[in-house]
Every structure is written in C-alpha cells, then in structure tokens.
Amino acid sequence: MVLHAPDMALRILIVGGGAAGASAAARARKWSQDAEIHMFEAGSMITHAPCGIPYYVGGIVGDPSMLKTYTPSEFSKGRNVNVHVGSRVTRVDLRSRELEVEEAGSTARYGWDRLILATGASPLIPRVEGVGLKGVFTVRLPDGARELRDGLSAAGTVAVIGGGYIGLEMADAARSLGKRVLLFEAMQRVLPTTVDQDVAEVVHEELRANGVELHLSEPLLRLEGRGSVERVITEKGSYPVDAVVLAVGVRPDSALAESVGLRIGETGAVYVNEYMETSEPDVYAAGDLAETTHMVTGKRTWVPLAPPANKMGQVAGANSVSPRSLKFPGVVGTAVTKVFSYYVGRTGLSDEQARGEGIDFESKLIKTRSAAEYYAKYETIYVKLTVERKGGRIIGGQIVSRDKIAAGYLDLMAELVGRGATLDDVFFSDLSYSPATAPVWHPVITAARVLSHGRL
Amino acid sequence: MVLHAPDMALRILIVGGGAAGASAAARARKWSQDAEIHMFEAGSMITHAPCGIPYYVGGIVGDPSMLKTYTPSEFSKGRNVNVHVGSRVTRVDLRSRELEVEEAGSTARYGWDRLILATGASPLIPRVEGVGLKGVFTVRLPDGARELRDGLSAAGTVAVIGGGYIGLEMADAARSLGKRVLLFEAMQRVLPTTVDQDVAEVVHEELRANGVELHLSEPLLRLEGRGSVERVITEKGSYPVDAVVLAVGVRPDSALAESVGLRIGETGAVYVNEYMETSEPDVYAAGDLAETTHMVTGKRTWVPLAPPANKMGQVAGANSVSPRSLKFPGVVGTAVTKVFSYYVGRTGLSDEQARGEGIDFESKLIKTRSAAEYYAKYETIYVKLTVERKGGRIIGGQIVSRDKIAAGYLDLMAELVGRGATLDDVFFSDLSYSPATAPVWHPVITAARVLSHGRL
Structure with missing residues (x-):
C-alpha cells in the first residue's frame, strides 16, 4: 500500500x-x-x-488550441x-x-x-486494406486536428467514409474548404443508427444540394494507393481521391x-x-x-x-x-448536429429501434413551419414522434429544419421522452407562441394531435 | 323550447x-x-x-385578410x-x-x-381624457388593421402607451414604418407583469438601440388635441405626437x-x-x-x-x-415575443410573482451563449430560473436572446415547470449538444447548476 x-x-x-x-x-x-x-x-x-474538430477544419474555429x-x-x-x-x-x-x-x-x-x-x-478503423496509407485520417483529438486540416487542404477530392454525425460534419467541413467531397455510407441512409429513412431523406437532399456526392448502400472494400491513398474501392466502383476521412464509428x-x-x-x-x-x-x-x-x-x-x-x-x-451520493439515471439518446444549413436531431427510439425492441408503436412525420401561417419569414420544420400504440407514451422524437429552434424543440422532446409523457401530456403542455416564433399549434403538439387519431 | x-x-x-x-x-x-x-x-x-396585427403594420404580413x-x-x-x-x-x-x-x-x-x-x-381603454380623439388606436381585430396601419403610416411621431407584449410589438412595427416612436410605460420596466427587472433591462437596451424613446415610470395623464391627437401628457412632460396606440392591457x-x-x-x-x-x-x-x-x-x-x-x-x-370527456389542466403562463432582434419569453412565476405568492424561492439570471465556447458564430443567451428553496422545484423560467433557439428553450422550461421538475431533474435531462447549437453545458442546465450551490 x-x-x-x-x-x-x-x-x-x-x-x-x-x-x-x-x-x-x-x-x-x-x-x-x-x-x-x-x-x-x-x-x-x-x-x-x-466535437469541435470538424469546425476547426471547416474554418469556424481559428486554431485547434x-x-x-x-x-x-x-x-x-x-x-x-x-x-x-x-x-x-x-x-x-x-x-x-x-x-x-x-x-x-x-x-x-x-x-x-x-x-x-x-x-x-477512439475511432473504429475498418478492417480493410489501405487504411494505413498516407492521406487517410480519423477524427480523434484536437492534438491531431492541424494535420487533418492540412491533409484535407492539400487534397482536391476528399472521400468521407461513414455517414454518421462526424462523417456529415466532416463532409460539410471539406466542402467549406472547397473540396470535391464523396460520402460513402454502407447503409441506405445517413445517420443510419439514429434516425429513420424519412428524416434522413431531408438530409440527403441537403447534402446533394451542397455538392456532396452521396454514395449510399456502398460499403468500403479497400483503399488503394502507392504510399498515399489514391482510390476508394467499393462494391460499386473505384473512385480517385486525394484524402480519406474514416468516420465509421467509435x-x-x-x-x-x-x-x-x-x-x-x-x-x-x-x-x-x-x-x-x-x-x-x-x-x-x-x-x-x-x-x-x-x-x-x-x-x-x-x-x-x-x-x-x-x-x-x-x-x-x-x-x-461521498459514496453513493449521486445517481446517474441514464440517457434517452439525444443527439443533434448541423449539416450545412439543416439542424437534425433525435431522442429516444427511432421507429427502427422501436421495432427492434418489439414495441407496438406508431409514428408520424409532420411538416410544418417555424412561424405563423401568415408570417413571411419562416423555415420548414419536420417533426417525427414515435409513440407506444397503447397509452400513447412518447418514446422517440426526430426533427430536422433550417431553423435552429429545432434544436430547442429537440430538448423539449428529450424531456417529454425522459419523463414518459403521453400524447395528452404533450397536447396540454403550455408551450409558447408568437407569430415570429411558431405556428399557433406548436410543431410538437401538431405531431401529437396527428397521432391522437382525432382525440386531440 | x-x-x-x-x-x-x-x-x-x-x-x-x-x-x-x-x-x-x-x-x-x-x-x-x-x-x-x-x-x-x-x-x-x-x-x-x-396577434398578427403588429406584423401586418410592420410589413411582414402583406394584407390583413x-x-x-x-x-x-x-x-x-x-x-x-x-x-x-x-x-x-x-x-x-x-x-x-x-x-x-x-x-x-x-x-x-x-x-x-x-x-x-x-x-x-378586447383592449382596455385608459380612463383618461382624449382617448376618443382621432389618431388614437387600439390593436384589436384584423378587421381594423388597415385603418391602424394607415393611421400610423400618416404619422411622423407615434406614441405607444403600454410596454406589454402588444406595446413592444407595435413599437417595433412603427419603427419598421420609419416613425419616431415614444413608448410610455407606467411601471419601471417593460413587460412589468411578466418578467423581472433584470430580464427587462436586456429588452430596454434593445429598444433604445433601435431608436425607441423609452419613457418608464411615466403613467399617462391624458391625450390632448383638437379633433386629432396632438400631445401625450404624462406626469413628467408633454410630448407632441401624431398618433397614439393604446396597449395597456385587455x-x-x-x-x-x-x-x-x-x-x-x-x-x-x-x-x-x-x-x-x-x-x-x-x-x-x-x-x-x-x-x-x-x-x-x-x-x-x-x-x-x-x-x-x-x-x-x-x-x-x-x-x-361528450360531457366531461376531456379536461383542461390549466396553464403555467408561458408567453414569448420578438422585440426587434431579441426573443424574450417567460413561463411559470417570475420572482415578483413568487414573492407575491409568499413562496420561499431563489433565482439566478445566467449569461451564456448559443454555441460552444470555441464556435465563432453565436449569440448571448440570458436564462433565469426561479426555484423553491426547499426541494429545488422549478417554478419559473425567463429567457432572452437574439438566437431563436431561446423560444425552444422556453418550451423546455414550460414543460419542466408544468411537470414540477427539480434542479436534479433538469441536470440529468438528456438535452442535446453540438458545437453549432449549444454550449456543452446546456444553458438551462447551467442555470440549474448555479442554483444547486455546488451540488451539481
């Protein structure tokens, strides 16, 4: 001792x-x-x-320090x-x-x-050939951020492997650097483990609109090159690249x-x-x-x-x-990111996760707006609620919008999911309204009403 | 029958x-x-x-219809x-x-x-002389909105009587029309019945920065004019005006x-x-x-x-x-508005209201930001939580920021107040974070931590 x-x-x-x-x-x-x-x-x-590394690479943060x-x-x-x-x-x-x-x-x-x-x-490294080549990066610690930025800056074409949060943020950052960007995702949508297809599709549109070449359902087979990476090889093709960011998970x-x-x-x-x-x-x-x-x-x-x-x-x-003085109750899996001009977030269970849990659920994605009907300045907001069919307990929420208020609504949904609120609870929540900030029926309440089948 | x-x-x-x-x-x-x-x-x-009338007057809504x-x-x-x-x-x-x-x-x-x-x-009409003069308006129904807009458009100087939500929105609208605007409030702050002095002061600054001449603690004595309104008379002075908006309550x-x-x-x-x-x-x-x-x-x-x-x-x-099939549980008094570039909102009890109820409370206004510390694009967010001293139940929240996410956080606070959440509940809420959307310690959680006196 x-x-x-x-x-x-x-x-x-x-x-x-x-x-x-x-x-x-x-x-x-x-x-x-x-x-x-x-x-x-x-x-x-x-x-x-x-989490700040992509923003340093993209130029919103001045220095990794x-x-x-x-x-x-x-x-x-x-x-x-x-x-x-x-x-x-x-x-x-x-x-x-x-x-x-x-x-x-x-x-x-x-x-x-x-x-x-x-x-x-730390980042998962895919077990394929070529991941050790020069020009292949992961996003790990601020210590390595300058090398990552320099590597991408020197490239003409950047491949991002993986369409999770970090992959999307790095694709955005590489576009900010003016690079041609190819994003490869093995599953059929980005954010595959966290949001459902309907929500992901809004993000797909935004990625394409911002010049990201989106390759879905395209698992990486290997990276090729002599010393430095030169090609991404998938089941569907061979793509010449100058740099690769591996973002397949941690x-x-x-x-x-x-x-x-x-x-x-x-x-x-x-x-x-x-x-x-x-x-x-x-x-x-x-x-x-x-x-x-x-x-x-x-x-x-x-x-x-x-x-x-x-x-x-x-x-x-x-x-x-002071042993056993504080308890960590757990999480509901809330996460958010910004992808170009869209904020996309989720909490609780997605439909896919609810299905995997064998829960008898229903869900609805609604499209509404971020201001009163007659108010000229607004953005579209997509809200998805997932609820237990019996009892109407909210078990998940997903949101995507160009209006940053979406991240605030996500917090509201996280709280509703965390406390086990029902559709009736949501309907009667005394949420805010002004013509400049929301429709008179709040987006989250509208989603709850749609799921109430005429009750609310 | x-x-x-x-x-x-x-x-x-x-x-x-x-x-x-x-x-x-x-x-x-x-x-x-x-x-x-x-x-x-x-x-x-x-x-x-x-609620849309001020935005029609200000030009954000094209037509009262x-x-x-x-x-x-x-x-x-x-x-x-x-x-x-x-x-x-x-x-x-x-x-x-x-x-x-x-x-x-x-x-x-x-x-x-x-x-x-x-x-x-319908609008309260102050019981003073001159309220029947031409050029004196209230904000009531869309039916009368065109007359209101035309009246203000023809004026050089507009006085708004009352610093509540409608008064603030009308002051903003009249500035949008390019008018000189005098705002008279009988109490020592705007939004006197809904937010506390510390929050109101942020709004005062914004009003003044946008050219509103703010007259606080200045109750209206009468309006004067021959046929049309010509002067606002208060205890402190006589102010030449061309139009008056009465917004002292409903x-x-x-x-x-x-x-x-x-x-x-x-x-x-x-x-x-x-x-x-x-x-x-x-x-x-x-x-x-x-x-x-x-x-x-x-x-x-x-x-x-x-x-x-x-x-x-x-x-x-x-x-x-279907008698007694649905219950309205009540409200927590959530309200929000936009005043020039600021969103200001409140839910539950203000400190002043808590004091009036004889509640043993404490509160704190914190100043934080709407993105990670290192993220270059952000706005300041002021969050105030009011809690019962014993047990830490959240009984009120106030927020003011140029970032619209404030209205979403207000909804979160409304929900926390509505369900009787404690500081511990807030701390452990699984709220969202990304560098582009919030500090890593969420603004509402930061307010809760400060009020926990070192526990959280």
Whole structure:
C-alpha cells in the first residue's frame, strides 16, 4: 500500500483528462477540500473538445488550441488538482491499488483510495486494406486536428467514409474548404443508427444540394494507393481521391479496464451501475468508456457523447468523495448536429429501434413551419414522434429544419421522452407562441394531435 | 323550447368565431357527425389572428385578410358548421335555452342543447381624457388593421402607451414604418407583469438601440388635441405626437356572460372548471373570456393567449358532445415575443410573482451563449430560473436572446415547470449538444447548476 499524504487525505486518481475525467476532478474537489486529486492525460490537452474538430477544419474555429475549456495549468490552479499531461497509465494494480504511469521519461507509481477511469473512446478503423496509407485520417483529438486540416487542404477530392454525425460534419467541413467531397455510407441512409429513412431523406437532399456526392448502400472494400491513398474501392466502383476521412464509428478505449478484468457490459463498454461504480470496489468509470441505462427501454446502452460524459464524470467525482451520493439515471439518446444549413436531431427510439425492441408503436412525420401561417419569414420544420400504440407514451422524437429552434424543440422532446409523457401530456403542455416564433399549434403538439387519431 | 332538427341531433351554439370558438366547433364536429353546430361571429372574419396585427403594420404580413386560418365558407364546408358572420348575439335566455341574434338586418332566435361562449377579450381603454380623439388606436381585430396601419403610416411621431407584449410589438412595427416612436410605460420596466427587472433591462437596451424613446415610470395623464391627437401628457412632460396606440392591457368580453349571471371568477374572467363548464348547466366558456388554473400556484388565473384559447375551445367542443370527456389542466403562463432582434419569453412565476405568492424561492439570471465556447458564430443567451428553496422545484423560467433557439428553450422550461421538475431533474435531462447549437453545458442546465450551490 502506497502511503497517503500525512493528513491521510483521500487520494483520488483519474485516468483521462477529457470531459468525463475533468468533470470528475472538478466535482471531487468541489465536494472535498482535502482530497488529493491526480488527473493523468496521455495527450497534451485536457478538457479537450473533439466535437469541435470538424469546425476547426471547416474554418469556424481559428486554431485547434481553442478546442478546450482549460489549459492544464488553469485547471490545476483553479481547482487544486494535480494535472499530469503527457502521462500514459501503463498498468493498473488492483491489489496494491496502484497505477504505473510513464511520464517525463520515467515510470512512477501512484496509490489510490478511489480510481476513476475516463479513458474515452477512439475511432473504429475498418478492417480493410489501405487504411494505413498516407492521406487517410480519423477524427480523434484536437492534438491531431492541424494535420487533418492540412491533409484535407492539400487534397482536391476528399472521400468521407461513414455517414454518421462526424462523417456529415466532416463532409460539410471539406466542402467549406472547397473540396470535391464523396460520402460513402454502407447503409441506405445517413445517420443510419439514429434516425429513420424519412428524416434522413431531408438530409440527403441537403447534402446533394451542397455538392456532396452521396454514395449510399456502398460499403468500403479497400483503399488503394502507392504510399498515399489514391482510390476508394467499393462494391460499386473505384473512385480517385486525394484524402480519406474514416468516420465509421467509435469504440470504447477499454484496454486498461479489460487488463484488470473489470466487467465489460453487453454493449462492449465498461459496465457501471447508476453510481458509476465498476465491478471493482472503489473503481469508477465514466464518459465514453462506460455504458449506462436507456431510460425508455431500461436496457444497457452506450452513448459516447459529451453531455452524458460530463454528467457521468460529475457523478463519479461526487461518489468518489461521498459514496453513493449521486445517481446517474441514464440517457434517452439525444443527439443533434448541423449539416450545412439543416439542424437534425433525435431522442429516444427511432421507429427502427422501436421495432427492434418489439414495441407496438406508431409514428408520424409532420411538416410544418417555424412561424405563423401568415408570417413571411419562416423555415420548414419536420417533426417525427414515435409513440407506444397503447397509452400513447412518447418514446422517440426526430426533427430536422433550417431553423435552429429545432434544436430547442429537440430538448423539449428529450424531456417529454425522459419523463414518459403521453400524447395528452404533450397536447396540454403550455408551450409558447408568437407569430415570429411558431405556428399557433406548436410543431410538437401538431405531431401529437396527428397521432391522437382525432382525440386531440 | 325551440324544436330541434327532425333527427333530434344535438344542437351546439358557439358565440365567437376566433381561436376558441372555431376550435370548439371543429372539435365538436370531429367528435360528432350528427350535431347541428352554429358559430356566430360579430365581425367579418373567423379563425382570425389578432396577434398578427403588429406584423401586418410592420410589413411582414402583406394584407390583413391573411390574418386568419380559414374563410367562413372554407370552414363551413370543410367542417359542416353553420358559420354566421356579421351576427351579433344580443341576448341569452337561459330558461328557454335560446340566443337572440341580429343578423342580415333582422333578429333570429336559435335554441341550444349546449352553448359555448367564446367572445374573447378586447383592449382596455385608459380612463383618461382624449382617448376618443382621432389618431388614437387600439390593436384589436384584423378587421381594423388597415385603418391602424394607415393611421400610423400618416404619422411622423407615434406614441405607444403600454410596454406589454402588444406595446413592444407595435413599437417595433412603427419603427419598421420609419416613425419616431415614444413608448410610455407606467411601471419601471417593460413587460412589468411578466418578467423581472433584470430580464427587462436586456429588452430596454434593445429598444433604445433601435431608436425607441423609452419613457418608464411615466403613467399617462391624458391625450390632448383638437379633433386629432396632438400631445401625450404624462406626469413628467408633454410630448407632441401624431398618433397614439393604446396597449395597456385587455379585459374579457364578458358582457353577455354577465347579462345572464354566469359566475365571474376572482380574476374578472368567466369562471369555468377544468371541463370548461360555467356555473350554468350545458353552458361552456372558453378562450380569452374564461379563466383557468395556474399549475404552479393552483390558483385561478387569466391568460388571454391564443394557445390556451385553442385548447380550451377544443376541450369545450369535445365536452359539449361528450360531457366531461376531456379536461383542461390549466396553464403555467408561458408567453414569448420578438422585440426587434431579441426573443424574450417567460413561463411559470417570475420572482415578483413568487414573492407575491409568499413562496420561499431563489433565482439566478445566467449569461451564456448559443454555441460552444470555441464556435465563432453565436449569440448571448440570458436564462433565469426561479426555484423553491426547499426541494429545488422549478417554478419559473425567463429567457432572452437574439438566437431563436431561446423560444425552444422556453418550451423546455414550460414543460419542466408544468411537470414540477427539480434542479436534479433538469441536470440529468438528456438535452442535446453540438458545437453549432449549444454550449456543452446546456444553458438551462447551467442555470440549474448555479442554483444547486455546488451540488451539481
């Protein structure tokens, strides 16, 4: 057992300085003046925001160094946390409760009373030939963003592999750089695991209208080139390209957790309960590394996004100081992005997911507008609600519009889904109206009315 | 007793063809194929949208005839409802269950099985000298909108009396017409009964930045002029003007209801229960005429706005066919408007209202932004949450921003207030995030965190 500081303050070690790790550190400090807190980050930045990388590439963010909330020294001073950057945790010893850390050219050992793992997730690399060629990129950390931007800037034609959120954002960014852009998606629509076909089709139109060459139902076979990537090969063709962005998904960075036999959940991420406790006493996991509960299905789910990561980190940090004091209730799978001029988002279950769960549901996509009928300035809003046929509980919502208010309505739907609201609840929600902001029948209420079959 | 149609179909008479009356008619028809439905409207338009008048004056709506959803004949054909326009109901006879109606130059009598009163509200006229002068206007019905616009167009200087929603919208409209605009408000802030001082001050700045001469704490003493209005006289001065818009509030048009002794509630509007039943059997009231329940205080309240009017009408219409089949649960007092480039809205109780209710509350106005910290394109968002000190139940929300997403967040807050959510509920709501749409800590969650005193 490593000795504690003389006052025997609680020693909390946190592996990972991203959203979850830094939130855990900040919360642990807030809840305890005395704890000795160490945060280990393999890269050079903490509180980094990988979600911002496409916007740096596209030119909306000036420099990758902006893609963080705090510098290590700001965080360290402001919160009295020992921030170790460039520190790789190479071994976890559960018996001695020690971490082995490679930092500053040597190996150090740190003992813990509480360990919080927040090692995040990293891009999946498709198991095909050519992914190691020069000019093939993933979107991972701000550390690598400049190289990504330089690589795409030098290209004439860019292929994006994968039509998920990051793929769409990178296609948009590459168009902002003036590149010819080919987007390859193995499934028959973009955002295939999160939105339904009817919603995706609005996005398809927008992508095409902005010059993205959309290749749906076209799985990648391999990348070809001599040294640098030169061609994307799919089942349907061979496409000359100068750069490739791989955006086919992410996987939890669970090597460290697995190395000591922490329970891995059915989702493939690290199992935690609502207190963010892993299968080992005093070892917590949080953020993209950890799975959680889906509040609609009650089943385990894995949603590697920044907002749940921050909250999980916060819960782990609080509980590391004061065990079982805060519960993370789970997620409903809310996500949003901007694709060219469209905002597209979803919460709860899509129709496809509801079908997969064997739920007896119905749904409707309605088309309405973002202002009163007579108000000249408006955008079209598409809203989809998915409800249980019996009882009318809202189990999912999808939205797409050029009006940013769509993202606000998405939050409303997330809240409705999260609390298990019914169509009647939605109808009688006292939602806002003014001619400049909404139709007099609110878009989400209109969707509920249509699904009420004349009752409302 | 007046004879029914030979098949003895239920006869439903509706007085008023605005939001509530038309919603009642439409719903009654939806729930009954057989009912004989008559709707009486004193003006020439039905399903009219008085909320759109400022936008017609300001030029965003091309013609006042657009300020409606249906023409009388569209509504009549589409819904098989007898629409009587230009029909003034002059007498209600509760004993014989008959209405006396002046229409087409003669007087007719109609018997009812169910009567729905939806006579709406009309502008309050201040009891001061000069309000009858030429050039003095109110904002009432689309029928009078052209006269209003012409009157303001001909003026050089326009005074708006009253800084409520309509006053602000009219000040904006008059500036769009290029007029010098003086706005007089008796209280020390605009929107005095709905938002707090801190929120109002953001609006004050915007008004002044757009050239509105703001006169706060300056009650109107009288209007002066020979034939036409020439001067606004307040306690502080005398102001030469060419036109005046009176926008000091509205009152329920309850003359007919009062003439037959229907119970008037403590708010001054017609008393109804949750089924929209008045104190008389088979007589319903709905819309701006009727009061309802405030879902935070449980007390009676009067909120003359289109969305509750539509819903009340729908509930009255449903219950007129199938008694007590639908309940109107009440409102939380959600309202929003656009003032120049700002969206400003509120729901639940303001601090001032909470204080008036004797609630032990606390509140915080936070200033955040409408995109990630590093994202170059954003607007400032001000969010205020008001919560019960014990238990942290959200009892009110206010928001102001140039980003229209504020109106969507207002809906989210309305829903949170309506369901009695606590700070913890808000924190763990799975709200959306992308760098282009929100900070990673959602504005409403940030407000909740600040109020949690370090817990969240």
